[in-house]
Amino acid sequence: MDELIINTYGGIFEQALIEEIVSVGKLVEFKEGDVLIDIGKYIKTMPLLIRGAIKIMREDFDNGELLLYFIEKGDTCSMTLSCCMGDKKSEIRAVAENDGLVVMIPVGKMEEWMGRYKSWRAFVFQSYDSRFKELLSAIDNIAFMHMDQRLYNYLYEKSKINNTKVITTTHQEIAYELNSSRVVISRLLKAFEHEGKIKLNRNNIELLRS
Amino acid sequence: MDELIINTYGGIFEQALIEEIVSVGKLVEFKEGDVLIDIGKYIKTMPLLIRGAIKIMREDFDNGELLLYFIEKGDTCSMTLSCCMGDKKSEIRAVAENDGLVVMIPVGKMEEWMGRYKSWRAFVFQSYDSRFKELLSAIDNIAFMHMDQRLYNYLYEKSKINNTKVITTTHQEIAYELNSSRVVISRLLKAFEHEGKIKLNRNNIELLRS
DNA sequence: GATCTTCTGTAACAAATGTTACTGCCTGTG
């Protein structure tokens, strides 16, 4: 366990904090598709991501869903942080984008560390900051851009997060994550293909020009 | 100055902190329409709102604009907070919704207080938390709702913030804040009027049923 | 191989939103 944490967080946290994390943290593996946090749930442990990627989703009151952003190695979700500290319900859903690994930290420790470790404070604030940026970026996407651009950004992000040019998913799945409909996505993807940007296959999409 | 601050923040901050605020804070009045913070600017002092309301806007790369949420008495903008702590450029614009008053706190103090005052820490986190909620709510609006519903919410919010049933503004102004166009807003407002929800006059809109 | 399910392509249409253009009205200013 030690090497894993040192590997990911060694550059960020001071030695004493790393040791604390090793001693109180619990490693948990997850698989693609696992729902790590759901809307309306209370969270009692906070995850620090070591391997894999997690997607953060927002849900409409009755049906719609929307991908907000991804979280990668070395990150945490400050919204979860908010929940923990304030003992509030989660506003978002976190779903594993692929297989991965987290260290779970009990809530109590987090607050304690806020007072004791400067590097933890910095981490928490920097985490808040990047989450704000990502939310704003999500807002820019849906407020200022058309579906074709949003779709293209989506493909690009997926490709980056999974570190591959071949995105394995269905049009329906994309439609869910962009809160659109399958037919619209198929239509736009077809247009991209005609423009030579992608190649469409069954159950996967190949990015040509990145 | 003392009574003003005690009046607004007395219930939240401990006595010693109030005294510090009184001694280092600088009162600044602002007028409706004043741009308090602009996108791309660095912020060296952080405002605590005492009177009035501030609207937080996001801007598109070339033209579009979008109202994100309002800030009221007793609040601060945690995005500003992010900027201050991290010495980063502002991602948002803050414009006075009406005349008001803030206490400006130098950045240095804020960080110092984080370590010294529990009530300040709580305030900062609670502020982050409510800003997240407001951003999510903004996302819900633009992602899941149609323009008519967004417009109605907008009118409702404006009415609440300014504490009046008569909203003094132009259709063009509303169009800017919702990132839509004047004609669309006029059309929808007319429909609301026909439904008996509002009464349209020149330069103002009267809410009938709240 | 026959059958079933899932995925994709496409057409035809509906609804929402944006754009352009023109009109008349109100109001402040000279």
Add this chain to the structure above:
DNA sequence: CACAGGCAGTAACATTTGTTACAGAAGATC
């Protein structure tokens, strides 16, 4: 009062997005 400028109403049309329906292709199952 005349007039200019900003504001609101409306029509006609374009574009984007969503919906319904159906057909064929790919893959899975038996």
